[in-house]
Amino acid sequence: MATLDILIYPDDRLRKVARPVDDINAEVTALVDDMFETMYEAPGIGLAATQVNVHQRVVVIDVTEDKSDPLTLINPEILSTEGEAQGDEGCLSIPGIYESVARAEKITFRALDRSGQPYERDADGLLAVCVQHEVDHLDGKMFVDYLSALKRRRIKKKMLKHEK
Ligand code: NI
Numbered sequence: 001m002a003t004l005d006i007l008i009y010p011d012d013r014l015r016k017v018a019r020p021v022d023d024i025n026a027e028v029t030a031l032v033d034d035m036f037e038t039m040y041e042a043p044g045i046g047l048a049a050t051q052v053n054v055h056q057r058v059v060v061i062d063v064t065e066d067k068s069d070p071l072t073l074i075n076p077e078i079l080s081t082e083g084e085a086q087g088d089e090g091c092l093s094i095p096g097i098y099e100s101v102a103r104a105e106k107i108t109f110r111a112l113d114r115s116g117q118p119y120e121r122d123a124d125g126l127l128a129v130c131v132q133h134e135v136d137h138l139d140g141k142m143f144v145d146y147l148s149a150l151k152r153r154r155i156k157k158k159m160l161k162h163e164k
Helices: 026-041 127-137 151-164
Strands: 044-050 060-061 069-082 085-089 099-103 106-112 118-124
Touching: 026 044, 026 060, 026 069, 026 127, 044 127, 060 127, 069 127, 069 151, 085 127, 106 127
Parallel strands: none
Antiparallel strands: 044 060, 060 069, 069 106, 085 099, 106 118
16 A cells, blocks of 8 residues: 555646546555545545546545544445535645535435445435535535635635645
């Protein structure tokens, strides 16, 4: 396993739309393993392949504090949403920035796991937010897109200043 470099906003590659995975081969499972290692080391609770410059529909999530619920989402689809909840979000591609975003409160999603088995799961709270945030990444969307243009400009400036 290896840790991968995470793209930092406003890198254009974060705007690419990821392709569905059509074959869960050794390359894909190695990517999943590397993504978990990268996410846990960061540390973070979710990581989309887009953020490590691999444009395939692969997400890893673990919202627990003791690494007890690692979730692999390959080709994830949000099947239904319910309610609305406002909460602070951060992103490993926008380090140090936390802003309030409105998301669906509850969702049902479907995905393939690391072995290619389809599963469906209901989620609320932090997990629901995290799945919506990561699926957005696969479509080239980031949480700052939900903020005002003024806030987004300020964040962009801050990120560019920290660039080497
Ligand atoms: Ni993110």
